[in-house]
Amino acid sequence: MRKLDRRWLLLSLAVAAAAAMAARLLGWWNPHADIRVFIPEELARYRGGPRDPGLYLALLGRVFDVSSGRRHYEPGAHYSGFAGRDASRAFVTGDYSEAGLVDDVSDLSYSEMLTLRNWLSFYEKNYEFVGKVIGRFYGEDGLPTPELTQVETMMTKSLEAKKQKLKEKERFPPCNVEWSSTRGSRFWCSQKSGGVDRDWIGVPRKLYKPGTEESHCVCVKTTGPPSDQKPGDPTQRNRGDLDHPNLREYADCSPRAVTCFSSP
Structure with a gap:
């Protein structure tokens, strides 16, 4: 009885496979028939x-x-x-x-x-x-x-x-920048600098691209925990993102100044 059932099962599968192949060749079966x-x-x-x-x-x-x-x-x-x-x-x-x-x-x-x-x-x-x-x-x-x-x-x-770039821009919004032949470049932060609205102003810093000497001016939050720190971390410091390893201060600019200058 078991042998008969097994033969019947194999025959049924063979018939089904043959029918499916014939239908596909004739165009009756197509997962994208409407396309x-x-x-x-x-x-x-x-x-x-x-x-x-x-x-x-x-x-x-x-x-x-x-x-x-x-x-x-x-x-x-x-x-x-x-x-x-x-x-x-x-x-x-x-x-x-x-x-x-x-x-x-x-x-x-x-x-x-x-x-x-x-x-x-x-x-x-x-x-x-x-x-x-x-x-x-x-x-x-x-x-x-x-x-x-x-x-x-x-x-x-x-x-x-x-998405990552937008996230970084929210964390480090670009500075406002202007240049004059007499004063050189002026970098400063505001609550809308770089097109990013926020409830803090921040201070100008050079943000370096990892592994290069390429940098651009960004505004950095100076209070509260770092943006990437989890709540309740016992090592939490009230310095915002100032300790980020890719940041550098501007020469001849106070660390907490909202505006910095560079020579023309």
């Missing part, structure tokens, strides 16, 4: 010309109908080079030549990837998504390629870096 998949030559027909079937463009392999923005993308318009293709790279570089209107974004920086992500958000918000184009970012089955996964990873890291 159209273009080949590049097909997408190239959608340039908005008189006899063209529509006006589409692709960004990171995602195809959008930009007919509502026709004046920007139709033949002869400023951004007509984007129509009918994936020109992801040009969204960042601004190179609208044939050599620049390509989908290769492999060498873009993290900040450029963030710009590209912002463009993708723009098109997702303002235009209809109509499908995907086979190539660098999507396969024939409409599934993401390893290169798209890498791009998305870079975008995630870019967002994290941006």
